[in-house]
Amino acid sequence: MIAAGRRLGIPVVIGSAGGAGAAPHLTWLRDIVDEIATERALRLRVAVIPADIDHDTVLRALQAGRISAVPRGPELTAEDVRASVHLVAQMGTAPLVAALRNGADVVLAGRAYDPAVFAALPLLHGFDEGLALHMSKILECAAIAALPGSGSDCMLGTLRRDHFVLEPLDPARRCTPTSVAAHTLYEKSDPSRLPGPGGYLDLSGCVFTPEDDGRSVRVSGSRHVAQPFAVKLEGARLRGYRTVSVAGARDPVFIREIGSIVQGVRDRVADNFPDIPADSYELLVRVYGADGCMGALEPAPQAAGHEVGIVIEAVADSQDLADTLCGFARSTMLHFGYPGRLSTAGNLAFPYSPSDFHAGAVYEWSVYHLMENDDPLALFPISYLDYPEQPGYADRRARTGDLS
Amino acid sequence: MTAPLTELADVIRSKNAGPYEITIDIIFTAQDQYDLVKRQRAINRDMVAELYRMPVDDVSEPIFYDPARAVKINLRRPLVSGNVGERDVYGAQQHGPLLTVRLPTP
Numbered sequence: 001m002i003a004a005g006r007r008l009g010i011p012v013v014i015g016s017a018g019g020a021g022a023a024p025h026l027t028w029l030r031d032i033v034d035e036i037a038t039e040r041a042l043r044l045r046v047a048v049i050p051a052d053i054d055h056d057t058v059l060r061a062l063q064a065g066r067i068s069a070v071p072r073g074p075e076l077t078a079e080d081v082r083a084s085v086h087l088v089a090q091m092g093t094a095p096l097v098a099a100l101r102n103g104a105d106v107v108l109a110g111r112a113y114d115p116a117v118f119a120a121l122p123l124l125h126g127f128d129e130g131l132a133l134h135m136s137k138i139l140e141c142a143a144i145a146a147l148p149g150s151g152s153d154c155m156l157g158t159l160r161r162d163h164f165v166l167e168p169l170d171p172a173r174r175c176t177p178t179s180v181a182a183h184t185l186y187e188k189s190d191p192s193r194l195p196g197p198g199g200y201l202d203l204s205g206c207v208f209t210p211e212d213d214g215r216s217v218r219v220s221g222s223r224h225v226a227q228p229f230a231v232k233l234e235g236a237r238l239r240g241y242r243t244v245s246v247a248g249a250r251d252p253v254f255i256r257e258i259g260s261i262v263q264g265v266r267d268r269v270a271d272n273f274p275d276i277p278a279d280s281y282e283l284l285v286r287v288y289g290a291d292g293c294m295g296a297l298e299p300a301p302q303a304a305g306h307e308v309g310i311v312i313e314a315v316a317d318s319q320d321l322a323d324t325l326c327g328f329a330r331s332t333m334l335h336f337g338y339p340g341r342l343s344t345a346g347n348l349a350f351p352y353s354p355s356d357f358h359a360g361a362v363y364e365w366s367v368y369h370l371m372e373n374d375d376p377l378a379l380f381p382i383s384y385l386d387y388p389e390q391p392g393y394a395d396r397r398a399r400t401g402d403l404s
Numbered sequence: 405m406t407a408p409l410t411e412l413a414d415v416i417r418s419k420n421a422g423p424y425e426i427t428i429d430i431i432f433t434a435q436d437q438y439d440l441v442k443r444q445r446a447i448n449r450d451m452v453a454e455l456y457r458m459p460v461d462d463v464s465e466p467i468f469y470d471p472a473r474a475v476k477i478n479l480r481r482p483l484v485s486g487n488v489g490e491r492d493v494y495g496a497q498q499h500g501p502l503l504t505v506r507l508p509t510p
Contacts, residue, residue, distance in 0.1 A: 072424040072480050178431070181472035182415065185429045189421040189478045191469040208471055239488060282488045293497045295489075296482055297456050299504075315488050364487050365423050 002036050002106055006044055011100055013107040013117045015091075016051070020234075021111030022086040023052050029108050030385075037387040044106060044387040047099035049380050051088040051110030055081055057379075058233060058371070066372040067233070071189065076369045084235030084366045091231070092197030093133075094376040096120035104384065111234060113196050114140040122159050133201055134222035135164040137194070138183055145183035146173040163220035165211060174215035177208035198376060199226040229376050235367030240281075241319040242359035243326040245312040247333075247348035254347050255303050257338040258287055261347075265333045272328060281316040283325055285333075310348065315362055326356050409505040412437050418498040421478060423485040426495040428452075428477045428502065436510045438473040446507050452477050455501040 005012040018025025030048055037044045058081045061067050069075050081087070088111035097120050099107045109117065118136030123129060135157045143150040146168040155175075158165045166175050184203050185191045192204040205221040249255060262285045269283055288309035291298035312333065314325035334348045373379060409416065415431035430447065432438035441447055445466075453460040462480035469476060479498075486493050 070422060070424065073422070178414075178472055181469075182429070182431050182474060185427075185431075185469060185472060185474055185476055187419050187421055187427070189425055189427055189464070189476075190467060191472070191474070191476060192467075206471060284489060286491065293491055294500065295491050297458070297498065297501070299455065299457065299501050362488065365484055368423055 002033060002044070003040055003042065006042050006105055011105055011107065011121060013096055013100075013109070013120055015049075015096075015107075015109030015112035015117045016114075017108060017110055020086075020088070020236075021051050021090075021109070022088050023050060023110070024086075026050055026108060026110045033106060033108060034385075038389075042387055045104050046106045046108065046385040046387065047102070047104035047382050048385065049091065049095050049099060049107065049109045049382050051091055051112065051380060053087050053089045053233065053379055055084070055087060058087060058235075058367070061371050068370050070232075070368060070370060073368055076367060080237070080366045081235070083237040085238055085363070087233060087235040087367060089231040089233050089371065089373075089379050090197060091380045092116050092229075092376055093120050093123050094198075095380040095382060097124050098377060099382050099384075100124045102382070102384065110380075115196070118157075127159055128161070128224075130201060130222040130224035131162075131164050131220075132159060133196065133224055134184075134203065134206075134219065135159055135166070137201070138166060138180065141183065141186065143168050143170065143173055144186065145180050146170075146175050147179045148173060149179070163218050165216050165218050167211075167213075167216040175217040177210055177217055180217045180219060181206070181208045197231055198229045199224055201225075228372065229374065230370045230372050231376075231379065233367050233369050233371050235365070236363040237366035239362045239364045240315045240317055241322045242313060242315045242362045243319065243322040243356055244314075244359050245326055245330040245350075245356045246352065247310045247312070247330070247350050247355070248307055249310060249348060250307045251343050251347065252306070253340045253342065254338065255289075255305075255308055257340070258290065258303055258308065261333065261336050261338050262287065264336060264338075265329050268332045268336075269325060269329050273325070276321070276325075281314060281321065281325055283329055284311075284313045284315075285329070286311040286313070313359075319358060319360070323356065323358075330355060405509045406506040407509045409507055410503055412507060412509070415474075416499050416502050418495050420481075420485055420493075420495040424481055426479045426481055426498050428479065428499060430475050430477075430502070432473045432475075435473060437507075438470075438475075440510050441475065441507060442468045444508065447475050447477070447505075449477075451505075452479070455505070 017029040067076050091112045093116040115133050115136035118139045119132040122132040138145050139157050153170050156167045194201040202223040207221050209218045286292050289305045290303040291301040312329050314322045316322040413430050414433050418428045421427040449463045453463045464478040467476045
Protein backbone atom coordinates (compact mmCIF):
# COMPACT_ATOMS: atom_id res chain seq x y z
CA MET A 1 0.00 0.00 0.00
CA ILE A 2 2.83 2.36 0.89
CA ALA A 3 4.78 1.61 -2.28
CA ALA A 4 1.65 1.96 -4.43
CA GLY A 5 0.66 5.20 -2.71
CA ARG A 6 4.11 6.62 -3.37
CA ARG A 7 4.01 5.56 -7.02
CA LEU A 8 0.60 7.15 -7.60
CA GLY A 9 1.17 10.20 -5.40
CA ILE A 10 -1.62 9.25 -2.97
CA PRO A 11 -0.91 9.95 0.69
CA VAL A 12 -1.35 6.99 3.05
CA VAL A 13 -2.73 7.87 6.47
CA ILE A 14 -2.70 5.15 9.13
CA GLY A 15 -4.27 5.29 12.60
CA SER A 16 -4.87 4.39 15.31
CA ALA A 17 -1.49 2.64 15.26
CA GLY A 18 -1.89 -0.99 16.31
CA GLY A 19 -5.54 -0.38 17.28
CA ALA A 20 -4.97 1.27 20.65
CA GLY A 21 -2.57 3.94 19.43
CA ALA A 22 -0.14 4.25 22.35
CA ALA A 23 3.63 4.67 22.03
CA PRO A 24 4.58 0.96 21.72
CA HIS A 25 2.01 0.49 18.96
CA LEU A 26 3.23 3.53 17.05
CA THR A 27 6.84 2.36 17.35
CA TRP A 28 5.82 -1.04 16.00
CA LEU A 29 4.07 0.58 13.02
CA ARG A 30 6.94 2.98 12.35
CA ASP A 31 9.40 0.09 12.29
CA ILE A 32 7.30 -1.66 9.63
CA VAL A 33 7.26 1.46 7.45
CA ASP A 34 10.97 1.95 8.08
CA GLU A 35 11.64 -1.56 6.83
CA ILE A 36 9.50 -1.09 3.70
CA ALA A 37 11.01 2.30 2.88
CA THR A 38 14.57 1.02 3.34
CA GLU A 39 14.08 -2.27 1.50
CA ARG A 40 12.46 -0.64 -1.51
CA ALA A 41 14.62 2.48 -1.45
CA LEU A 42 11.53 4.69 -1.50
CA ARG A 43 11.76 8.45 -1.49
CA LEU A 44 9.27 9.09 1.26
CA ARG A 45 8.33 11.68 3.83
CA VAL A 46 6.82 9.98 6.86
CA ALA A 47 5.02 11.97 9.56
CA VAL A 48 4.83 10.36 13.00
CA ILE A 49 2.20 11.71 15.40
CA PRO A 50 2.13 10.23 18.90
CA ALA A 51 -1.07 10.55 20.92
CA ASP A 52 0.35 9.79 24.35
CA ILE A 53 -0.40 12.26 27.07
CA ASP A 54 1.58 12.38 30.29
CA HIS A 55 -0.02 11.72 33.65
CA ASP A 56 0.75 15.20 35.00
CA THR A 57 -1.09 16.93 32.16
CA VAL A 58 -4.18 14.85 32.88
CA LEU A 59 -3.90 15.35 36.64
CA ARG A 60 -3.61 19.12 36.18
CA ALA A 61 -6.65 19.14 33.89
CA LEU A 62 -8.54 17.06 36.45
CA GLN A 63 -7.67 19.52 39.20
CA ALA A 64 -8.73 22.43 36.99
CA GLY A 65 -12.15 20.83 36.40
CA ARG A 66 -11.48 20.37 32.70
CA ILE A 67 -12.28 16.65 32.59
CA SER A 68 -15.80 15.28 32.37
CA ALA A 69 -17.43 11.86 32.33
CA VAL A 70 -19.24 10.42 29.31
CA PRO A 71 -22.88 9.22 29.57
CA ARG A 72 -23.12 6.27 32.00
CA GLY A 73 -19.39 6.52 32.70
CA PRO A 74 -17.84 7.24 36.13
CA GLU A 75 -16.19 10.50 37.18
CA LEU A 76 -12.42 10.42 36.87
CA THR A 77 -10.24 10.21 39.98
CA ALA A 78 -6.56 11.00 40.40
CA GLU A 79 -6.05 7.37 41.41
CA ASP A 80 -7.42 6.19 38.06
CA VAL A 81 -4.96 8.44 36.26
CA ARG A 82 -1.98 7.33 38.34
CA ALA A 83 -2.88 3.65 37.86
CA SER A 84 -2.88 3.97 34.06
CA VAL A 85 -0.09 2.10 32.31
CA HIS A 86 -0.68 4.12 29.14
CA LEU A 87 -2.72 7.24 28.53
CA VAL A 88 -3.65 8.53 25.09
CA ALA A 89 -5.76 11.36 23.75
CA GLN A 90 -7.80 10.83 20.62
CA MET A 91 -6.63 13.24 17.92
CA GLY A 92 -9.02 14.80 15.46
CA THR A 93 -8.29 15.81 11.89
CA ALA A 94 -6.10 18.86 12.64
CA PRO A 95 -2.74 17.11 13.22
CA LEU A 96 -3.30 14.83 10.21
CA VAL A 97 -4.15 17.77 7.95
CA ALA A 98 -1.07 19.63 9.22
CA ALA A 99 1.15 16.64 8.41
CA LEU A 100 -0.27 16.39 4.88
CA ARG A 101 0.15 20.13 4.38
CA ASN A 102 3.82 19.71 5.28
CA GLY A 103 4.26 17.22 2.49
CA ALA A 104 3.93 13.88 4.28
CA ASP A 105 3.51 10.91 1.93
CA VAL A 106 2.76 8.63 4.85
CA VAL A 107 1.17 9.70 8.14
CA LEU A 108 1.44 7.37 11.11
CA ALA A 109 -0.92 8.42 13.87
CA GLY A 110 -1.28 7.19 17.40
CA ARG A 111 -4.82 7.16 18.78
CA ALA A 112 -7.01 8.97 16.26
CA TYR A 113 -10.76 9.45 15.73
CA ASP A 114 -11.39 6.72 13.15
CA PRO A 115 -13.06 8.96 10.52
CA ALA A 116 -10.23 11.54 10.82
CA VAL A 117 -7.84 9.23 8.99
CA PHE A 118 -10.07 9.36 5.90
CA ALA A 119 -11.27 12.95 6.28
CA ALA A 120 -7.83 14.56 6.55
CA LEU A 121 -7.11 14.73 2.80
CA PRO A 122 -10.46 16.23 1.75
CA LEU A 123 -10.24 18.73 4.59
CA LEU A 124 -6.77 19.75 3.40
CA HIS A 125 -8.42 20.59 0.09
CA GLY A 126 -11.24 22.58 1.67
CA PHE A 127 -14.17 20.17 1.43
CA ASP A 128 -17.14 20.49 3.77
CA GLU A 129 -16.34 19.05 7.19
CA GLY A 130 -19.78 17.49 7.76
CA LEU A 131 -19.80 15.62 4.45
CA ALA A 132 -16.13 14.65 4.71
CA LEU A 133 -16.52 13.25 8.23
CA HIS A 134 -19.79 11.45 7.52
CA MET A 135 -18.35 9.82 4.41
CA SER A 136 -15.23 8.90 6.36
CA LYS A 137 -17.24 7.40 9.17
CA ILE A 138 -18.80 5.05 6.63
CA LEU A 139 -15.53 4.30 4.78
CA GLU A 140 -13.69 3.44 7.98
CA CYS A 141 -16.07 0.50 8.43
CA ALA A 142 -15.06 -1.07 5.11
CA ALA A 143 -18.16 -2.46 3.32
CA ILE A 144 -20.36 -2.83 6.41
CA ALA A 145 -22.78 -0.23 5.01
CA ALA A 146 -23.31 -2.38 1.87
CA LEU A 147 -25.52 -5.41 1.24
CA PRO A 148 -24.33 -7.99 2.06
CA GLY A 149 -22.19 -6.16 4.59
CA SER A 150 -18.56 -7.02 5.13
CA GLY A 151 -15.66 -5.79 7.20
CA SER A 152 -13.14 -7.31 4.82
CA ASP A 153 -13.37 -5.31 1.62
CA CYS A 154 -13.68 -1.68 0.76
CA MET A 155 -15.97 1.04 -0.50
CA LEU A 156 -15.25 3.91 -2.83
CA GLY A 157 -16.35 7.33 -1.60
CA THR A 158 -16.60 10.21 -4.06
CA LEU A 159 -16.85 13.55 -2.31
CA ARG A 160 -18.23 16.59 -4.07
CA ARG A 161 -19.07 20.10 -2.94
CA ASP A 162 -22.56 19.34 -1.61
CA HIS A 163 -22.84 15.54 -1.41
CA PHE A 164 -20.94 12.29 -1.51
CA VAL A 165 -21.52 8.99 -3.30
CA LEU A 166 -20.70 5.55 -1.92
CA GLU A 167 -20.06 2.55 -4.10
CA PRO A 168 -18.94 -0.90 -2.95
CA LEU A 169 -15.85 -2.12 -4.83
CA ASP A 170 -16.93 -5.75 -4.74
CA PRO A 171 -19.43 -6.27 -7.60
CA ALA A 172 -21.30 -8.78 -5.42
CA ARG A 173 -22.33 -5.97 -3.04
CA ARG A 174 -24.58 -2.96 -3.41
CA CYS A 175 -25.50 0.05 -1.32
CA THR A 176 -29.11 0.98 -0.75
CA PRO A 177 -30.44 4.13 0.93
CA THR A 178 -31.48 1.94 3.88
CA SER A 179 -28.15 0.12 4.19
CA VAL A 180 -26.26 3.42 4.23
CA ALA A 181 -28.74 5.15 6.53
CA ALA A 182 -28.62 2.17 8.88
CA HIS A 183 -24.88 2.50 9.19
CA THR A 184 -25.23 5.82 10.98
CA LEU A 185 -26.68 3.77 13.85
CA TYR A 186 -23.71 1.45 14.04
CA GLU A 187 -21.84 1.39 17.36
CA LYS A 188 -23.24 4.80 18.27
CA SER A 189 -25.71 5.78 20.95
CA ASP A 190 -27.50 8.42 18.86
CA PRO A 191 -27.84 8.23 15.05
CA SER A 192 -28.55 11.93 14.59
CA ARG A 193 -25.78 13.35 16.72
CA LEU A 194 -22.32 11.80 16.57
CA PRO A 195 -19.79 13.56 18.82
CA GLY A 196 -16.13 13.72 17.84
CA PRO A 197 -13.10 15.91 18.50
CA GLY A 198 -14.09 19.55 18.08
CA GLY A 199 -17.81 19.14 17.55
CA TYR A 200 -20.49 16.75 16.47
CA LEU A 201 -22.00 15.45 13.25
CA ASP A 202 -25.65 16.36 12.87
CA LEU A 203 -27.19 13.73 10.60
CA SER A 204 -30.83 14.55 11.30
CA GLY A 205 -31.19 16.28 7.93
CA CYS A 206 -29.44 13.67 5.80
CA VAL A 207 -30.99 12.56 2.53
CA PHE A 208 -30.02 9.18 1.08
CA THR A 209 -30.79 8.77 -2.65
CA PRO A 210 -30.14 5.76 -4.89
CA GLU A 211 -27.94 6.43 -7.93
CA ASP A 212 -28.95 5.20 -11.38
CA ASP A 213 -26.53 2.28 -11.32
CA GLY A 214 -28.66 0.61 -8.62
CA ARG A 215 -25.67 -0.01 -6.32
CA SER A 216 -24.43 3.44 -5.35
CA VAL A 217 -26.03 5.87 -2.94
CA ARG A 218 -25.80 9.64 -2.80
CA VAL A 219 -25.78 11.32 0.62
CA SER A 220 -26.36 14.99 1.31
CA GLY A 221 -27.32 17.13 4.27
CA SER A 222 -24.63 15.94 6.74
CA ARG A 223 -23.58 18.85 8.93
CA HIS A 224 -20.67 19.36 11.29
CA VAL A 225 -21.40 21.61 14.25
CA ALA A 226 -18.28 23.02 15.89
CA GLN A 227 -18.08 23.00 19.68
CA PRO A 228 -15.38 24.02 22.18
CA PHE A 229 -12.54 21.64 21.48
CA ALA A 230 -12.28 18.57 23.69
CA VAL A 231 -10.38 15.32 23.30
CA LYS A 232 -11.33 11.90 24.52
CA LEU A 233 -8.76 10.41 26.86
CA GLU A 234 -8.25 6.67 27.07
CA GLY A 235 -6.20 4.80 29.63
CA ALA A 236 -5.73 1.24 30.82
CA ARG A 237 -4.70 -0.18 34.15
CA LEU A 238 -3.10 -3.53 34.84
CA ARG A 239 -5.63 -5.63 36.71
CA GLY A 240 -3.59 -8.84 37.12
CA TYR A 241 -2.73 -12.04 35.31
CA ARG A 242 -5.15 -14.60 33.91
CA THR A 243 -5.11 -18.38 33.58
CA VAL A 244 -8.00 -20.23 31.89
CA SER A 245 -9.08 -23.83 31.56
CA VAL A 246 -11.57 -25.04 28.94
CA ALA A 247 -13.69 -28.17 29.34
CA GLY A 248 -16.96 -29.77 28.31
CA ALA A 249 -19.51 -31.88 30.17
CA ARG A 250 -21.87 -34.45 28.67
CA ASP A 251 -23.46 -36.02 31.77
CA PRO A 252 -27.13 -35.07 32.21
CA VAL A 253 -27.06 -35.29 36.01
CA PHE A 254 -23.93 -33.14 36.17
CA ILE A 255 -25.57 -30.60 33.84
CA ARG A 256 -28.72 -30.60 36.00
CA GLU A 257 -26.64 -29.95 39.13
CA ILE A 258 -24.20 -27.50 37.51
CA GLY A 259 -25.34 -24.45 39.51
CA SER A 260 -24.61 -26.01 42.89
CA ILE A 261 -21.42 -27.65 41.60
CA VAL A 262 -20.01 -24.30 40.48
CA GLN A 263 -20.82 -22.80 43.87
CA GLY A 264 -19.26 -25.82 45.58
CA VAL A 265 -16.04 -25.43 43.60
CA ARG A 266 -15.81 -21.75 44.50
CA ASP A 267 -16.33 -22.51 48.19
CA ARG A 268 -13.69 -25.25 48.10
CA VAL A 269 -11.14 -22.86 46.55
CA ALA A 270 -11.86 -20.25 49.23
CA ASP A 271 -11.49 -22.92 51.96
CA ASN A 272 -8.25 -24.24 50.55
CA PHE A 273 -6.49 -20.87 50.32
CA PRO A 274 -7.45 -19.14 53.58
CA ASP A 275 -4.27 -17.02 53.46
CA ILE A 276 -5.24 -15.40 50.17
CA PRO A 277 -7.74 -12.60 50.78
CA ALA A 278 -10.92 -13.27 48.83
CA ASP A 279 -10.87 -9.78 47.31
CA SER A 280 -7.34 -10.19 45.90
CA TYR A 281 -8.30 -12.65 43.17
CA GLU A 282 -11.21 -13.49 40.89
CA LEU A 283 -12.31 -17.03 40.17
CA LEU A 284 -14.95 -17.32 37.49
CA VAL A 285 -16.73 -20.33 36.02
CA ARG A 286 -18.69 -19.70 32.84
CA VAL A 287 -21.17 -22.30 31.64
CA TYR A 288 -21.86 -22.14 27.91
CA GLY A 289 -25.17 -23.71 27.08
CA ALA A 290 -26.65 -21.91 30.10
CA ASP A 291 -25.81 -18.21 30.63
CA GLY A 292 -22.34 -18.10 29.06
CA CYS A 293 -22.97 -15.11 26.77
CA MET A 294 -25.29 -12.98 28.86
CA GLY A 295 -24.83 -13.78 32.55
CA ALA A 296 -27.34 -11.91 34.70
CA LEU A 297 -29.15 -10.58 31.61
CA GLU A 298 -29.95 -14.09 30.33
CA PRO A 299 -33.70 -14.74 30.39
CA ALA A 300 -33.21 -18.54 30.17
CA PRO A 301 -30.21 -19.27 32.40
CA GLN A 302 -30.85 -23.00 32.82
CA ALA A 303 -28.72 -25.38 30.77
CA ALA A 304 -31.13 -27.20 28.46
CA GLY A 305 -28.95 -29.06 25.97
CA HIS A 306 -27.22 -32.43 26.08
CA GLU A 307 -23.80 -30.90 26.74
CA VAL A 308 -22.30 -27.70 28.14
CA GLY A 309 -19.02 -25.88 27.67
CA ILE A 310 -17.18 -24.67 30.76
CA VAL A 311 -14.50 -22.01 31.03
CA ILE A 312 -12.72 -21.70 34.37
CA GLU A 313 -10.78 -18.50 34.84
CA ALA A 314 -8.57 -17.12 37.59
CA VAL A 315 -7.22 -13.56 37.70
CA ALA A 316 -4.66 -12.80 40.40
CA ASP A 317 -1.72 -10.52 41.19
CA SER A 318 0.78 -12.95 39.66
CA GLN A 319 0.63 -15.53 36.92
CA ASP A 320 1.80 -18.19 39.39
CA LEU A 321 -1.09 -17.51 41.73
CA ALA A 322 -3.57 -17.48 38.82
CA ASP A 323 -2.15 -20.86 37.71
CA THR A 324 -2.55 -22.27 41.20
CA LEU A 325 -6.13 -21.05 41.66
CA CYS A 326 -7.26 -22.11 38.18
CA GLY A 327 -5.58 -25.51 38.50
CA PHE A 328 -7.10 -26.16 41.90
CA ALA A 329 -10.58 -25.15 40.72
CA ARG A 330 -10.23 -27.32 37.59
CA SER A 331 -9.17 -30.44 39.48
CA THR A 332 -11.85 -29.83 42.13
CA MET A 333 -14.52 -29.60 39.45
CA LEU A 334 -13.17 -32.69 37.69
CA HIS A 335 -13.69 -34.85 40.78
CA PHE A 336 -16.55 -33.00 42.48
CA GLY A 337 -19.20 -35.23 44.06
CA TYR A 338 -22.86 -34.32 43.50
CA PRO A 339 -26.26 -35.92 44.18
CA GLY A 340 -27.13 -38.74 41.76
CA ARG A 341 -23.60 -39.00 40.33
CA LEU A 342 -22.99 -42.07 38.13
CA SER A 343 -19.79 -41.03 36.34
CA THR A 344 -17.39 -41.30 39.25
CA ALA A 345 -14.20 -41.30 37.13
CA GLY A 346 -14.37 -37.59 36.26
CA ASN A 347 -16.84 -34.83 35.42
CA LEU A 348 -15.06 -32.94 32.67
CA ALA A 349 -13.94 -33.60 29.09
CA PHE A 350 -10.76 -31.63 28.41
CA PRO A 351 -9.92 -30.94 24.77
CA TYR A 352 -6.29 -30.11 25.58
CA SER A 353 -3.41 -31.38 27.60
CA PRO A 354 -2.10 -29.46 29.44
CA SER A 355 -5.60 -28.24 30.19
CA ASP A 356 -4.79 -24.73 31.49
CA PHE A 357 -3.55 -21.72 29.53
CA HIS A 358 -1.84 -18.47 30.39
CA ALA A 359 -3.87 -15.56 29.07
CA GLY A 360 -1.21 -13.22 30.46
CA ALA A 361 -1.59 -9.65 31.67
CA VAL A 362 -5.15 -8.37 32.03
CA TYR A 363 -5.94 -4.69 31.50
CA GLU A 364 -9.09 -2.75 32.26
CA TRP A 365 -10.33 0.70 31.31
CA SER A 366 -9.05 3.25 33.81
CA VAL A 367 -9.78 6.41 31.83
CA TYR A 368 -12.43 7.06 29.20
CA HIS A 369 -13.24 10.72 29.65
CA LEU A 370 -13.39 14.04 27.85
CA MET A 371 -10.75 16.70 28.40
CA GLU A 372 -11.22 20.33 27.37
CA ASN A 373 -8.28 21.44 25.32
CA ASP A 374 -7.89 24.81 23.64
CA ASP A 375 -5.49 23.85 20.86
CA PRO A 376 -6.31 20.77 18.74
CA LEU A 377 -2.64 20.54 17.67
CA ALA A 378 -0.85 21.09 20.97
CA LEU A 379 -1.21 17.57 22.34
CA PHE A 380 -0.02 15.88 19.16
CA PRO A 381 3.55 16.85 18.20
CA ILE A 382 4.41 15.91 14.62
CA SER A 383 7.87 14.77 13.58
CA TYR A 384 9.05 13.85 10.11
CA LEU A 385 11.34 11.16 8.74
CA ASP A 386 12.69 11.67 5.23
CA TYR A 387 13.74 8.62 3.25
CA PRO A 388 16.19 7.71 1.83
CA GLU A 389 18.29 8.21 4.91
CA GLN A 390 20.29 11.42 4.92
CA PRO A 391 23.29 12.29 7.09
CA GLY A 392 21.90 13.08 10.52
CA TYR A 393 19.04 10.66 9.97
CA ALA A 394 19.96 8.56 12.97
CA ASP A 395 19.58 11.61 15.23
CA ARG A 396 16.18 12.48 13.84
CA ARG A 397 15.06 8.90 14.03
CA ALA A 398 16.24 8.77 17.60
CA ARG A 399 14.10 11.81 18.35
CA THR A 400 10.98 10.23 16.91
CA GLY A 401 12.10 6.95 18.39
CA ASP A 402 11.75 8.27 21.88
CA LEU A 403 8.02 7.63 21.91
CA SER A 404 7.73 5.85 25.18
CA MET B 405 -52.99 -8.90 15.21
CA THR B 406 -49.43 -9.44 16.32
CA ALA B 407 -46.39 -10.95 14.61
CA PRO B 408 -42.92 -12.02 15.77
CA LEU B 409 -40.38 -9.21 15.60
CA THR B 410 -38.07 -11.59 13.73
CA GLU B 411 -40.55 -11.53 10.83
CA LEU B 412 -40.91 -7.74 10.86
CA ALA B 413 -37.27 -6.64 10.98
CA ASP B 414 -34.30 -6.91 8.62
CA VAL B 415 -31.81 -6.29 11.40
CA ILE B 416 -31.86 -6.97 15.15
CA ARG B 417 -28.41 -6.39 16.59
CA SER B 418 -26.45 -5.29 19.64
CA LYS B 419 -23.00 -3.72 19.95
CA ASN B 420 -20.96 -1.61 22.33
CA ALA B 421 -21.33 2.15 22.05
CA GLY B 422 -18.24 2.95 24.07
CA PRO B 423 -17.25 0.83 27.09
CA TYR B 424 -20.22 1.79 29.28
CA GLU B 425 -23.20 1.18 26.99
CA ILE B 426 -24.66 -1.45 24.71
CA THR B 427 -26.72 -0.16 21.84
CA ILE B 428 -29.49 -2.19 20.23
CA ASP B 429 -30.68 -1.49 16.69
CA ILE B 430 -33.90 -2.79 15.18
CA ILE B 431 -34.39 -1.98 11.50
CA PHE B 432 -37.88 -2.66 10.24
CA THR B 433 -38.58 -4.08 6.80
CA ALA B 434 -41.76 -2.16 6.04
CA GLN B 435 -42.43 1.54 6.43
CA ASP B 436 -46.00 1.06 7.73
CA GLN B 437 -44.79 -1.35 10.42
CA TYR B 438 -42.09 1.11 11.51
CA ASP B 439 -44.62 3.95 11.55
CA LEU B 440 -46.98 1.89 13.74
CA VAL B 441 -44.25 0.99 16.24
CA LYS B 442 -43.14 4.61 16.42
CA ARG B 443 -46.70 5.93 16.77
CA GLN B 444 -47.71 3.43 19.47
CA ARG B 445 -44.28 3.37 21.14
CA ALA B 446 -44.66 -0.41 20.93
CA ILE B 447 -40.98 -0.66 21.77
CA ASN B 448 -40.34 1.25 24.97
CA ARG B 449 -38.13 1.42 28.04
CA ASP B 450 -40.35 -0.63 30.33
CA MET B 451 -40.63 -3.48 27.88
CA VAL B 452 -36.90 -3.59 27.22
CA ALA B 453 -36.07 -3.35 30.94
CA GLU B 454 -38.31 -6.33 31.60
CA LEU B 455 -36.81 -8.37 28.75
CA TYR B 456 -33.29 -7.73 30.03
CA ARG B 457 -34.20 -7.95 33.71
CA MET B 458 -32.71 -4.49 34.22
CA PRO B 459 -33.83 -1.43 36.18
CA VAL B 460 -35.72 0.97 33.88
CA ASP B 461 -33.12 3.66 34.69
CA ASP B 462 -30.51 1.54 32.92
CA VAL B 463 -32.49 1.67 29.67
CA SER B 464 -32.46 4.89 27.64
CA GLU B 465 -35.51 6.29 25.89
CA PRO B 466 -35.72 4.61 22.44
CA ILE B 467 -34.55 6.79 19.56
CA PHE B 468 -36.52 6.51 16.32
CA TYR B 469 -34.47 7.19 13.19
CA ASP B 470 -36.76 7.61 10.21
CA PRO B 471 -34.19 7.49 7.36
CA ALA B 472 -33.38 3.85 8.29
CA ARG B 473 -36.83 2.78 9.64
CA ALA B 474 -34.87 2.04 12.79
CA VAL B 475 -35.25 2.19 16.53
CA LYS B 476 -32.24 2.36 18.80
CA ILE B 477 -32.18 1.49 22.49
CA ASN B 478 -29.16 2.00 24.75
CA LEU B 479 -28.54 -0.13 27.83
CA ARG B 480 -26.12 0.44 30.66
CA ARG B 481 -23.53 -2.30 30.49
CA PRO B 482 -23.71 -4.54 33.57
CA LEU B 483 -19.91 -4.44 33.54
CA VAL B 484 -17.53 -1.98 31.88
CA SER B 485 -16.40 -3.65 28.65
CA GLY B 486 -13.47 -6.00 29.22
CA ASN B 487 -13.51 -5.86 33.01
CA VAL B 488 -12.86 -9.14 34.78
CA GLY B 489 -16.10 -11.12 34.55
CA GLU B 490 -16.85 -9.90 31.01
CA ARG B 491 -18.92 -12.21 28.83
CA ASP B 492 -19.16 -10.25 25.61
CA VAL B 493 -16.35 -7.73 25.11
CA TYR B 494 -17.96 -6.13 22.03
CA GLY B 495 -21.55 -6.61 23.13
CA ALA B 496 -22.40 -8.27 19.83
CA GLN B 497 -24.53 -11.12 21.25
CA GLN B 498 -26.84 -9.26 23.62
CA HIS B 499 -29.80 -9.06 21.23
CA GLY B 500 -31.23 -12.50 22.09
CA PRO B 501 -34.08 -11.49 24.39
CA LEU B 502 -35.57 -9.35 21.58
CA LEU B 503 -35.94 -12.37 19.32
CA THR B 504 -38.93 -13.57 21.34
CA VAL B 505 -40.86 -10.29 21.10
CA ARG B 506 -44.19 -10.02 19.26
CA LEU B 507 -45.48 -6.67 18.04
CA PRO B 508 -48.82 -5.33 16.81
CA THR B 509 -49.05 -5.17 13.02
CA PRO B 510 -50.82 -2.61 10.80
